[in-house]
Amino acid sequence: MMNKITLIGGGLSGSLMAVYLAKRGFEVNVYERRPDMRNNRISAGKSINLALSVRGLRALNRVGLDTEILKEALPMYGRTMHPIDGNLTYQPYGKEGQAIYSVSRGLLNIRLLELADEFPNIHLHFEHKCIDVDLDATTALFVDGQGNEVYVSGDRIIGTDGAFAATRGRLQITDRFNYSQSYLDHGYKELLIPPGPGASFLMNKQSLHIWPRGHYMMIALPNPPGDFTCTLFFPFEGEESFASLKTEAQVAAFFKKRFPDAVPMMPGLIEDFFTNPTSSLVTVKCYPWVKEDKLALLGDAAHAIVPFFGQGMNCAFEDCVVMDDCIEKYGNDWTKIFDEYQKLRKVNADAIADLAVQNFVEMRDKVGDLEFLNKKKVEHDLCELYPELYMSQYEMVTFSNIPYSEAMAMGAVNDNILRRIIQGKVDLNDQAKITSIIKEEKGAIHGK
Amino acid sequence: MMNKITLIGGGLSGSLMAVYLAKRGFEVNVYERRPDMRNNRISAGKSINLALSVRGLRALNRVGLDTEILKEALPMYGRTMHPIDGNLTYQPYGKEGQAIYSVSRGLLNIRLLELADEFPNIHLHFEHKCIDVDLDATTALFVDGQGNEVYVSGDRIIGTDGAFAATRGRLQITDRFNYSQSYLDHGYKELLIPPGPGASFLMNKQSLHIWPRGHYMMIALPNPPGDFTCTLFFPFEGEESFASLKTEAQVAAFFKKRFPDAVPMMPGLIEDFFTNPTSSLVTVKCYPWVKEDKLALLGDAAHAIVPFFGQGMNCAFEDCVVMDDCIEKYGNDWTKIFDEYQKLRKVNADAIADLAVQNFVEMRDKVGDLEFLNKKKVEHDLCELYPELYMSQYEMVTFSNIPYSEAMAMGAVNDNILRRIIQGKVDLNDQAKITSIIKEEKGAIHGK
Incomplete structure (x- = not known):
């Protein structure tokens, strides 16, 4: 008998997972709350561009989409910092030629849906909002665009319905479900x-731009038409906050004072500020992610993270890769597939969630700090000079497939190495000395 | 205009808070899901006895109930440990005469409801299950015993509806509500x-009995009729677990092997084991606890904790005391009352939640350990010899009104003091030396 899988959510991870499943011969039904974005080029409801990096590219490669997507992406080779005084500084993200890629969420999602539609065993259903899930019967209840209730049965359900997932809501009312939602201020x-x-681009288009301001920051990512999407990350309450900027004059004065080089490039600033929504930033963790062989959560539905490491999509795509690997390994034994999937991914999803929160502090505050910049400079040189021996945490997360949990654990080791080199003012070209410091510190952690 | 307050939940903290509010002249309506337990002596749905200690007694004293409740309570002056070999050991909880009190949840709740009913401005409504809360209109929707929907308006709502509170559920769907539920295994x-x-009592009735077994334990609290309520805290899954005990023979063999001294005293063991429910143990944290001057959560509704420090009720009663103090301070400014209440209590509720989880490890595992017993002996002697200088964490939590957060912070300081004394094999009567060690360690933390 053919295995019928209901995918709830046709966003990025839902449409990619559908293709993975279809390639393995499963019958896949995808139910998406929103209208078909191929006909309605409306916002996908989230940030319009994303930073695609190695993990995401690996996942797209598995369905042959990576090259095509990269053609429409803009490489960002480093960070450009914009202090108030206008003296820009620059930090490369990785080694020569390594970049993260600014891609349009809408375009990527459309390309994945187009690919999914090429498979006869994938059926896409739009404007179907999930209302409830029956875990025993593996039946999902939707309300369609005409307000009709639609019951859908299948052999199992995969919830790819995002940070506020209905599928997770169903697990949440089962006994012994661990759950946390934690908002930033x-x-x-x-x-x-x-x-x-x-x-033309008004700033360097090969860079991610940051205006670090201590407790808050603005960032900007380039888009192919020549524009930049800016995002202001800002306290809800307090002296400088969304709550304190009430009038047009207040907004104008604040930006002029705090982002003087950006204001002349933002003619629609005041209108955008009062028209665009103010959104909150949440980290969601939960466990278990699966219910026997009936239901699994994947992507933001299992682990919503804040955007400061640019890994939300990359992590969700890596979930798809791991799920696909588990299917490869266990064939049609879905209890084993789901269980190994959640065990492999939970620890890594937790790690990137925590790293993303940490990186907010780094981006908004430390990147403007001279001591920090020096440390980053030494680290960059180390990476270039000793590529076999030393890898920065940023590189591990962004330019490798090393598990996030390992990357997190290596953070403290790297800090020790850098501290010793900087304090000892060792010559970075003193290969013997540098090698011994790196090996010693790495040995200390491995010996634990 | 009189201030009309809707209390959702007529359990221990709800009925106590009602009396506090009534004494201040407010119009109080209490809605309780269950039938009136004064007519139906059924289980209150939770453990049947509780450990009342200083914080709870202070709260009852404020309504003149402490003396009366103590008359029906059984003092427990320490812990009796039951190892498998039957050689009992004993640790006093505090100084000479200090005890925690085993009280019946049902009797205490009934006494509080009787007191509440004496106030003309308290109106008790039973069999009213809260379905929804309208935060803007401060209206609550209930379904009564006949299945009718009942809308209740008031000036503000206090949610005292327990660990799975409907009132908290309403806050949970507002933006930026931090929430976590974390289950033990x-x-x-x-x-x-x-x-x-x-x-007659078959064991020492002035003691709390513990059968520590490493990964799990059983405890027993005395009740005035001469019986003991035993509670088995046991893994859900694994080699020795609820899941592994499937047949009567398995249960009988397990208890005979692991609790040999208890089995002869438990004639109904097998029947109880298969009849009584297996319940889960959850820690719930959330924030904010209040919505402007409209809604406040109190007790388990704001912070459900595991039972291993015997502080669930004591902490909830302390919430009532602090809320009452805030009303005293701010009169009828409920925005200030609710805000100060949550700020004062959140940090302390978090602390006792974490201490309670820690204490599970101590009770099930360490109390059977010789090194640990020696440490407790030294600590007990220290407390007796230097009452002005040294207070154990257990004493701070149980026999004082020191904020839980301070008690938690002092844990590490106390550990340092004890380690130095034990390692240095100092004579406990060497007053100068002991005093200097204690002062030095306390100074170290205060200097931070």
Whole structure:
């Protein structure tokens, strides 16, 4: 008998997972709450661009989409910092040629849906909002665009319905379900730097731009049409906060004072500020992610994270890869597939969730700090000089497939190495000395 | 205009808070899901006895109930440990004469409801299950015993509806509500040691009894009729677990092997084991606890904790005391009352939640350990010899009103003091030396 799988949520991870499953011959029904975005080029409801990196590219490669997506992406090779005084500084993200890629969420999602539609065993259903899930019968209840209730049966359900997942809501009312939702005191608002004359970029288009301001920051990512999407990450309450900026004059004065180089590039600032929503930033953790062979959560539905490491999509795509590997390994034994999937992924999802929160502090505060910049400079040189021996945490997360949990554990080891080198003022070219310091510190952790 | 307050939940903290509010002249409506337990002496749905200590007694004193309740309570002056070999050991909880009190949840709740009913401005409504809360209109929707929907308006709502509170559920769907529910891998089951001949106690009735078994334990608290309520805290899954004990023969063999001295006192063991429910153990944390001057959560509704420090009720009663103090301070400014209440209590509720989880490890595992017993002996002597200088964490939590958060912070300081004394094999009567060690360690933390 053919295995019929109901995927709830046709966003990025849902449409990718559908293709993985279809390639293995399963019958896949995808139910998406929103209208078909191929016909309605409306916002996908979240940030419009994303940073695609190695983990995400690996996942897209498995369905042959990586090269095509990279053609429409903009490489960002490092961070450009914009202090108030206007003296820009720059930190490369990795080694020569390594970049993260600014991609459009909408375009990527559309391309994945188009690919899914090529499979006769994938059936896409839009404007179907999930209302309830029956775990025993593996039946899901939807309300369609006309307000009709639709019951859908299948052999199992995969919940890819995002940070506020209905599927997770169903697990949440079972006994012994561990769950946490934790909000930052900061919200975010998207703003715009439109293209200059002749669709030109008004800033370096090969960089992610950061305006670090201590308790808050603005960032900007380039888009192919020549514009930049800016995001202000800002406290909800307090002296400088969304709550304190009530009038147009207050907003204008604040930006002029705190982001003087950006304001001339943002002609629609005031209108954008009052029109665009202020959104909150949540970390969701839960466990278990699966119910026997009946239901599994995947992507944001299992682990919503804050955006400061640019890993939300990459992590969700890596979930799909691991689920696919488990199917490869266990064939049609879904109890084993789901169980190994959750065990492999939980610890890594927790790690990237915590790293993402930590990185907010680094981005908004430390990247403007001279001592920190020096440390990053030494680290960059180390990576370049001793690529076999030393890898920065950022590199591990962004330019490798090393498990997030290992990358997190190596953070403290790397800090020790850097501290000893900086304090000892060792010559970075003193290969014997540097090698011995790195080996010693790595040995200390492995010996534990 | 009179201030009309809707209390949702007529359990221990709900009925106590009602009396506090009535004494201040407010109009109080209490809605309780269950039938009136004064007519139906059924289980209150939770453990049947509780350990009342200083914080709870202070709260009862404020309504003049402490003396009366103590008359029906049994003092427990220490812990009696039951190892497998039957050689009992004993640790006093505090100084000479200090005890925690085993009280009946049902009797205490009934006495509080009787007191509440004496106030003309308290109106008790039973069999009213809260379905929804309208935060803007401060209206609550109930379903009564006949299945009718009842809308209740008031000036504000206090949610005292327990660990699975409907009131908290309403806050949970507001933006930026931090929430976590975390389950232990252990569940619990209540069992019984009935009275001996002539309503006699079969074990020391002035002690809390513990059978520490490493990964799990059983405890027993005395009740005035001569019986003991036993609770088995036991893993849900694994080699020795609820899941592994499937047949009567398995249960009988397990208890005979692991609790040999208890089995002869438990004639109904097998029947109790298969009849009584297996319940889970959850820690719930959330924030904020209040919504403007409209709604506040109190007791388990705001912070459900595991039972291993015997502080669930004591902490909930302390919430009532602090709320009452805030009303005293701010009169009728409920935005200030609710805000100060939550700020004062959140940090302390978090602390006792974490201490309670820690204490499970101590009770099930360490109390059977010789090194640990020696440490407790030294600590007990220290407390007796230097009452002005040294206070154990257990004493701070149980026999004082020191904020839980301070008691938690002092744990590490106390550990340092004890380690130095034990390692240095100092004479406990060497007053100068002991005093200097204690002062030095306390100074170290205060200097931080």
